[in-house]
Amino acid sequence: MPFMKGPSPIRRTIKYLEAGRLIFKDQLKIFTVNYNVIGSNHAGTKDFVFWHLPQIQYKNPSVQVLTLKNLTPTPFIRCFYETGHQMLIDVDNRSKEEIYEHLINVVGKTGKVLEAEIIAKEKKDNPANFGVLCDRHCICEIPGQVPCSGTCLLPKSWRGKYKFNKAEY
Structure with a gap:
């Protein structure tokens, strides 16, 4: 070639x-x-x-x-x-x-x-972005999302640990 x-x-x-x-x-x-x-x-x-x-x-x-x-x-x-x-x-x-x-x-x-x-290219003004340098710190701040596990516990039926290992609870 x-x-x-x-x-x-x-x-x-x-x-x-x-x-x-x-x-x-x-x-x-x-x-x-x-x-x-x-x-x-x-x-x-x-x-x-x-x-x-x-x-x-x-x-x-x-x-x-x-x-x-x-x-x-x-x-x-x-x-x-x-x-x-x-x-x-x-x-x-x-x-x-x-x-x-x-x-x-x-x-x-x-x-x-x-x-x-x-730096200007990295910062995006997209409302879907969250993290340290963005408008929202956590995805739980967006309406309709699952609340943060640090502030309130999820129902046991939503957790994989409970759903897949029912005998341990």
Whole structure:
């Protein structure tokens, strides 16, 4: 099977795609990478596109990602924002790791923002949720539910212990 040969199969796994650390800021709408296929100063950019671009596309579904090959003498990355501004990033003679770390620092969301988004995503305003961080502490607070066994005992006929082991009572 040609699908499972070479270095590409690892890039097609969900575990690999979710391992990406670069999540763009909300204002970024278009991300373009310009490089040549031939040339030693383009090697890092070519490796970056091969290894990290699938992760970037997976983590940022609302951002348009383009690769423009063989159109420029020096490799660069251009970011277009929704306000109309552009950012040029020079990636000439850089390795794929240097490019990736630089993009995380420049156009990526900070760790604090990512943590705040995770917390906001976890808290759901669904009335069916109950627990420590929800509106209701226990399901017994919802009308029509069985009362809490800590406040009043259930009838013996409702308990499995009584129903299945009648000889012990």
